[in-house]
Amino acid sequence: MDSPTLTRRTFVKTGGALIVTLSLPAWAVRGAAAAAAGNSLDPTVLASWLEIRADGTVVVRTGRAEMGVGMSAYYAQMVAEELDVRPESIQLVMGHTDETPDGGWSADFLTGAENLRKVAAYTRGALLGLAAERLGAPESALAVTDGVVSGGGGRVSYVELVAGQQLELTIPITGDLASVSADGTNIDNAFGLNVSGDPALKPVRDYKVIGRDFPMPGIPDQVTGRTVWIGDVRLPDMLHARMVRPATLGSTLVSVPELDRSRFPNAQIVTKNNLVAVVSPDEWEAVKAARAVQAETRWSSWEGLPGSDDVTAAYRTNTEPMAAGDADAVGAALAGAARTLEVTYSQQYVKHAPIGPYVAVADVGSDGTVTVHTHSANTQALRAHIAMMLETTTDKVIVRWHEGAGQYGRASLGGDGAEADAVILSQLLGKPVRVQWTLREDLAWSGASPGWVADLKAGLDAQGKLVAIQTDWYAPHQNDARMLGALLAGMPTIQPLAFVFPASFGFQPSPGGVGGDPPYAIPHQLHRAYSMQSLGQDAPSGVGLRGNIMRTPGHRQNVFALESLVNEAAAAAGADPIQYRMDHEPFPRLADLLQKTAAAAEWSPRPSPGPHARRTGSAPVSGRGIATVMRFGACWVGIAEVEVTPGSGQVRVTRFTLGVDPGKIINPRHLRRNMEGGIMMGLGEALKEEVVFDRGKVTSDNWRRYPIPTMADMPEIRLVQTSRDDAGFGGGGEAANTVPAPAIAAAVFDAIGVQPRRTPISAAYVRQLIEQA
Amino acid sequence: MASITLTVNGATRTVEAAADAPLLYVLRNQLGLSGPKLGCEMAQCGACAVLADGEEIRSCVTRAANVAGRSIVTIEGLAAVWAEQRGLDATEAAATLHPIQQAWIDVQVPQCGYCQSGMMIAAADLLERNPTPTEADIREAFSNTPPSPHLCRCGMYPAIIEAVQRAARAMAD
Numbered sequence: 019m020d021s022p023t024l025t026r027r028t029f030v031k032t033g034g035a036l037i038v039t040l041s042l043p044a045w046a047v048r049g050a051a052a053a054a055a056g057n058s059l060d061p062t063v064l065a066s067w068l069e070i071r072a073d074g075t076v077v078v079r080t081g082r083a084e085m086g087v088g089m090s091a092y093y094a095q096m097v098a099e100e101l102d103v104r105p106e107s108i109q110l111v112m113g114h115t116d117e118t119p120d121g122g123w124s125a126d127f128l129t130g131a132e133n134l135r136k137v138a139a140y141t142r143g144a145l146l147g148l149a150a151e152r153l154g155a156p157e158s159a160l161a162v163t164d165g166v167v168s169g170g171g172g173r174v175s176y177v178e179l180v181a182g183q184q185l186e187l188t189i190p191i192t193g194d195l196a197s198v199s200a201d202g203t204n205i206d207n208a209f210g211l212n213v214s215g216d217p218a219l220k221p222v223r224d225y226k227v228i229g230r231d232f233p234m235p236g237i238p239d240q241v242t243g244r245t246v247w248i249g250d251v252r253l254p255d256m257l258h259a260r261m262v263r264p265a266t267l268g269s270t271l272v273s274v275p276e277l278d279r280s281r282f283p284n285a286q287i288v289t290k291n292n293l294v295a296v297v298s299p300d301e302w303e304a305v306k307a308a309r310a311v312q313a314e315t316r317w318s319s320w321e322g323l324p325g326s327d328d329v330t331a332a333y334r335t336n337t338e339p340m341a342a343g344d345a346d347a348v349g350a351a352l353a354g355a356a357r358t359l360e361v362t363y364s365q366q367y368v369k370h371a372p373i374g375p376y377v378a379v380a381d382v383g384s385d386g387t388v389t390v391h392t393h394s395a396n397t398q399a400l401r402a403h404i405a406m407m408l409e410t411t412t413d414k415v416i417v418r419w420h421e422g423a424g425q426y427g428r429a430s431l432g433g434d435g436a437e438a439d440a441v442i443l444s445q446l447l448g449k450p451v452r453v454q455w456t457l458r459e460d461l462a463w464s465g466a467s468p469g470w471v472a473d474l475k476a477g478l479d480a481q482g483k484l485v486a487i488q489t490d491w492y493a494p495h496q497n498d499a500r501m502l503g504a505l506l507a508g509m510p511t512i513q514p515l516a517f518v519f520p521a522s523f524g525f526q527p528s529p530g531g532v533g534g535d536p537p538y539a540i541p542h543q544l545h546r547a548y549s550m551q552s553l554g555q556d557a558p559s560g561v562g563l564r565g566n567i568m569r570t571p572g573h574r575q576n577v578f579a580l581e582s583l584v585n586e587a588a589a590a591a592g593a594d595p596i597q598y599r600m601d602h603e604p605f606p607r608l609a610d611l612l613q614k615t616a617a618a619a620e621w622s623p624r625p626s627p628g629p630h631a632r633r634t635g636s637a638p639v640s641g642r643g644i645a646t647v648m649r650f651g652a653c654w655v656g657i658a659e660v661e662v663t664p665g666s667g668q669v670r671v672t673r674f675t676l677g678v679d680p681g682k683i684i685n686p687r688h689l690r691r692n693m694e695g696g697i698m699m700g701l702g703e704a705l706k707e708e709v710v711f712d713r714g715k716v717t718s719d720n721w722r723r724y725p726i727p728t729m730a731d732m733p734e735i736r737l738v739q740t741s742r743d744d745a746g747f748g749g750g751g752e753a754a755n756t757v758p759a760p761a762i763a764a765a766v767f768d769a770i771g772v773q774p775r776r777t778p779i780s781a782a783y784v785r786q787l788i789e790q791a
Numbered sequence: 792m793a794s795i796t797l798t799v800n801g802a803t804r805t806v807e808a809a810a811d812a813p814l815l816y817v818l819r820n821q822l823g824l825s826g827p828k829l830g831c832e833m834a835q836c837g838a839c840a841v842l843a844d845g846e847e848i849r850s851c852v853t854r855a856a857n858v859a860g861r862s863i864v865t866i867e868g869l870a871a872v873w874a875e876q877r878g879l880d881a882t883e884a885a886a887t888l889h890p891i892q893q894a895w896i897d898v899q900v901p902q903c904g905y906c907q908s909g910m911m912i913a914a915a916d917l918l919e920r921n922p923t924p925t926e927a928d929i930r931e932a933f934s935n936t937p938p939s940p941h942l943c944r945c946g947m948y949p950a951i952i953e954a955v956q957r958a959a960r961a962m963a964d
């Protein structure tokens with residue numbers, strides 16, 4: 019079915035609700051297991067996306083969760099706008115797999131929002147139909163304000179329309195919920211369901227709620243201490259666990275000591291293969307006992323990593339790339355170019371580095387049912403991972419979502435935290451188990467955004483314009499969603515496919531571009547990606563350095579290289595880097611934003627390096643640089659102003675101007691927060707952050723060894739927001755973090771006349787650049 | 792196990808805890824106060840910060856037994872501190888947040904919010920010492936006060952500065 023139908027079923031004595039439910043897709047009737055796997059979509063229990071309660075509350079349910087970038091505000095705004103109710107009346111239920119209909123990936127806000135807009139529009143349409151009947155007026159004569167329909171000389175509220183009856187609206191959907199793939203090697207449908215059809219949507223010009231600074235509903239509870247965070251979940255009879263991790267990322271267990279019963283009377287050691295934990299009803303006892311056990315546990319040695327100081331050669335192992343572009347045409351264009359540039363860029367591994375280490379609670383019942391409490395950004399996918407690990411079906415697993423420390427994409431593929439540990443321990447012990455990772459464990463054992471190296475060539479014509487670029491990208495892939503606990507316990511995990519996101523290797527149309535457009539017109543392009551499995555994945559333990567996506571995957575890598583190349587080409591051409599971009603027929607929205615952001619930064623055109631550039635002295639020298647990105651319907655321009663102290667190599671960002679055109683802006687204030695937060699995260703990566711590892715293990719395992727930006731690092735920030743009514747909604751929660759690194763690198767070049775080609779741009783690296791210049 | 796008597800958010804509470812138990816664990820597990828957060832557990836981030844006699848301490852590295860006799864305040868108790876300072880009656884007090892909490896809501900400081908309990912405690916500590924801090928004072932307090940900077944991985948530092956100054960104005964009124 020592909021259009022909504024409204025049926026009025028039972029008369030209910032009190033209250034009344036309009037329940038929007040899914041039309042049952044084919045999978046839901048494939049069999050009992052499949053139907054039950056559909057969460058609350060069991061045909062005998064009416065699932066709902068949306069309910070209008072008798073008190074006027076509108077309950078909205080989405081499998082996507084608040085990841086700390088404002089979705090809980092935006093979803094409420096989207097629904098309120100289409101339904102014509104006050105956003106304050108929206109009550110969101112997020113993430114729980116047993117209480118939400120659709121699953122999906124929390125970071126994929128645009129799809130989630132499209133779903134809820136349509137749900138709201140279908141609902142509004144049905145309510146208007148009822149109101150027309152009640153008021154004796156045609157639908158076209160009705161208007162709705164704050165949930166009250168008026169027309170034909172009368173008024174009736176949504177609540178009155180649904181009072182005393184149970185109304186079911188069935189709407190069309192496509193897609194499926196996450197499940198274990200038929201061959202048992204991967205997770206299918208990690209992106210959940212989509213609402214289909216074309217309900218009438220409100221014209222943008224009539225928006226009242228979208229475009230306003232609606233607050234995030236969870237904040238009052240957070241600031242008063244009422245929020246039940248993931249770390250606050252306590253179940254009856256629950257045990258606290260601390261994990262005892264191997265000596266290296268590849269080690270296997272040799273021996274576990276006896277627990278000193280006189281010191282730790284209530285604690286217990288639990289092992290399964292290479293998974294070792296200490297549990298106790300008392301958390302502090304578990305901590306101390308785990309420390310004692312850790313000191314005495316013996317592991318095999320392993321030295322299968324290259325070490326982070328010398329890692330780039332290890333990426334160049336694959337000789338069969340994925341390629342896009344015409345090699346012959348690019349070869350000819352490069353050969354015929356008036357001038358060519360050949361440069362190599364690289365970035366080190368970086369970490370999501372949440373402020374709170376991961377924690378999870380699991381309860382595995384004797385009947386095989388599993389409840390997992392998490393702050394995963396993809397509870398449906400996590401559910402499928404857990405089912406795969408336990409070799410059970412997804413209907414046996416419930417995942418409950420709670421707020422947690424921001425994780426910036428780390429949990430987008432399912433669970434890269436304590437979830438598997440907690441499930442395994444609960445299964446072994448027959449009790450609920452809470453596993454709290456330590457910061458050290460979180461920084462040393464979670465997945466990381468992999469480092470990479472890329473060789474780029476550019477051909478410039480006699481006027482200095484880019485006629486061809488060729489790029490070759492070498493990197494471990496970033497989709498290693500194998501759960502640590504499952505790996506160590508020797509239980510089934512997915513077998514990740516080693517591939518690089520298309521956006522990782524070039525100026526690709528989508529999601530690299532906006533509406534299928536590349537940012538600049540460069541006639542001949544060839545992009546090749548050489549991917550590989552995680553470093554150390556073949557270790558005896560099977561763990562290694564797992565590569566995971568992180569905020570803005572794809573562009574977080576390629577923007578540094580491609581935008582740096584454009585900046586270097588501009589310098590080679592003796593052109594101002596903004597004018598140089600304007601000369602390459604930028605995507606029109608990007609061109610507009612370049613101008614606006616340049617104006618906000620008081621940019622005066624000139625080529626780099628600057629007239630006062632120097633490489634000596636202990637007085638700081640200033641520089642400025644620019645970078646852009648286009649992603650998921652949004653254009654971004656960042657301008658960095660820095661001071662470099664040549665003598666010490668120290669780089670300080672004094673001002674950062676960031677412009678965005680994300681189409682229609684939903685919530686200017688929370689977009690601002692994402693812009694500010696993105697600048698800070700990008701600045702950290704540009705200047706400080708690097709996962710340091712030796713031949714066996716990550717050693718950057720606390721905040722001194724993995725320094726992230728502090729308030730002292732914050733530059734003056736200037737922001738430019740451009741809202742458009744004619745360009746749909748674009749992504750605002752990520753992408754900002756990609757522009758600081760290339761903009762800061764360009765600014766350092768502007769200041770000292772040497773181009774940084776790797777991150778982090780540490781003082782030692784700048785000194786090295788100066789000495790080699 | 793030892794019997795430890797603490798004054799927390801104005802109430803006297805006696806708990807049975809290990810003599811070396813960190814205050815953070817006692818607050819969260821024995822006293823049901825989940826405002827202070829577990830972060831680094833090594834005095835490097837500020838997520839666990841609480842006030843002891845009005846001064847910020849890191850509850851992750853402070854033994855509960857060592858603060859017996861000091862007045863501990865978590866974000867759950869901030870509103871009551873303000874009500875007492877202002878002499879609000881019970882009805883007013885119930886409806887009033889501490890100006891720092893109100894500023895955090897009004898400015899919409901949190902993204903994930905995990906660090907923000909510690910940030911509000913740091914703000915209370917600062918405003919107690921310096922009721923009219925400049926931006927430079929705030930940067931200094933949040934970055935360079937021992938034992939460590941207050942870290943926000945979401946990068947909400949600009950909003951924190953705005954909120955501290957807003958709270959300062961409200962408290963001066």
Ligand code: FES
Nearest residue numbers: 830831832837851
């Ligand atoms: S948890 Fe105490 S300072 Fe980080």
Ligand code: FES
Nearest residue numbers: 904906943944945
């Ligand atoms: S708001 Fe997320 S860590 Fe500060």
